[in-house]
Amino acid sequence: MFNWLQSFADWLIYSVFGIAAHSKLGDALNFFVYDTIKIFILLMAVTFLMGIINSYFPIDKVRYFLTKRKWYGLDYFVASFFGTITPFCSCSSVPLFIGFVKGGIPLGVTLAFLISSPLVDAVTVAIFFGMFGFKTTIIYVVSGIVLSMIAGYILGKMKLESLLTDWVKQLLKNKPVNDDLPDGTSLKFVQRVPAIIKEALGIVKGVSLYILAGIAIGGLMHGFIPTGFFEAYISKSNPFAVPVAVIIGVPMYSNTAGILPIMQVLVEKGIPLGTVIAFSMAVVGLSIPEGLLLKKVMTTKMLLIFFAVVALCIVISGYLFNLIF
Numbered sequence: 001m002f003n004w005l006q007s008f009a010d011w012l013i014y015s016v017f018g019i020a021a022h023s024k025l026g027d028a029l030n031f032f033v034y035d036t037i038k039i040f041i042l043l044m045a046v047t048f049l050m051g052i053i054n055s056y057f058p059i060d061k062v063r064y065f066l067t068k069r070k071w072y073g074l075d076y077f078v079a080s081f082f083g084t085i086t087p088f089c090s091c092s093s094v095p096l097f098i099g100f101v102k103g104g105i106p107l108g109v110t111l112a113f114l115i116s117s118p119l120v121d122a123v124t125v126a127i128f129f130g131m132f133g134f135k136t137t138i139i140y141v142v143s144g145i146v147l148s149m150i151a152g153y154i155l156g157k158m159k160l161e162s163l164l165t166d167w168v169k170q171l172l173k174n175k176p177v178n179d180d181l182p183d184g185t186s187l188k189f190v191q192r193v194p195a196i197i198k199e200a201l202g203i204v205k206g207v208s209l210y211i212l213a214g215i216a217i218g219g220l221m222h223g224f225i226p227t228g229f230f231e232a233y234i235s236k237s238n239p240f241a242v243p244v245a246v247i248i249g250v251p252m253y254s255n256t257a258g259i260l261p262i263m264q265v266l267v268e269k270g271i272p273l274g275t276v277i278a279f280s281m282a283v284v285g286l287s288i289p290e291g292l293l294l295k296k297v298m299t300t301k302m303l304l305i306f307f308a309v310v311a312l313c314i315v316i317s318g319y320l321f322n323l324i325f
Contacts, residue, residue, distance in 0.1 A: 002038050005034055005038055008037075009030050009037075010030065013030045013033060025223060028220055031223065032216060036212065040204070042129060045126065047126065051200045055192045055196055076108070076149040080112045080115075082113060083114070083115070083119075084141065098168065107156060108152045115285060119144045119147070125137060125141065127211075127261075128140055131261075131263070132264075136325075140277065151309050154313075155306065158305065165298065165299055167296065217261070234266075241271075246286075246315055249278075249279045249283040263276045266279070274320065274324075274325065275318055277318060278318030286307055291307065
């Protein structure tokens with residue numbers, strides 16, 4: 001589908017700039033040009049599509065659906081699914097957490113939403129599709145939803161409400177929330193388009209630096225780092241490669257736009273896809289900065305339990321991915 005783009009990248013780097021083909025610098029720059037253009041094309045298309053969905057299902061409607069409808073045990077799936085189509089990252093954790101808990105949504109369901117939201121969003125789908133194809137993208141999306149459901153369910157069964165911070169408990173006690181669906185004028189689709197385009201451009205602009213940085217790092221790794229560099233730590237032969245990848249990923253911080261180009265290079269270097277995905281999930285969903293944000297609403301004990309359960313689910317999903325692929 002992007003053969004024309006590869007031809008353009010080859011022409012630009014090897015003919016216009018005169019850099020030798022298959023040299024370290026040439027390969028790095030070719031990777032950067034090709035992936036940058038491809039990712040931004042896909043990102044704009046998928047972000048616009050997700051913008052259409054978000055236009056009809058804003059966060060207040062999501063909360064309303066989760067609190068006012070009877071889901072007959074499917075509330076974890078509904079919350080995880082909504083997490084994949086709403087453009088929120090870990091920086092939105094605290095206000096989302098408070099809004100959902102105040103709205104009467106069970107804690108486990110709330111956590112399922114918060115886990116799925118940064119793991120599987122429009123940016124992830126667009127970049128993942130461009131790098132790994134349709135089949136792998138679908139498996140990743142489905143596994144992200146299932147992982148969020150399982151982790152949220154486990155956390156919900158642990159009855160952690162008593163481990164919320166006193167600040168949250170006070171807010172819940174003193175400020176009841178209005179559970180009525182907010183009134184709003186029903187707009188026609190053509191009237192929504194300008195706002196959808198503006199939102200899509202804002203999202204693309206907001207992640208553009210992460211994308212460029214991630215692709216630049218990926219390009220350097222692609223061109224200059226030897227294939228065997230990673231084999232001592234997270235190679236196929238290491239039975240503990242998946243948990244090691246998760247441990248390495250937690251101290252890091254990036255969104256999916258920044259980490260996926262690096263994932264592509266790791267796969268090209270021979271690291272199993274499941275191990276690479278586990279690394280990505282740990283970076284995006286279990287970063288130390290996210291932990292600092294959640295510390296406002298969770299006590300240290302609850303935060304450690306949250307990280308441990310999600311990390312365990314990520315490790316299991318990483319091993320399953322390696323078995324599938």
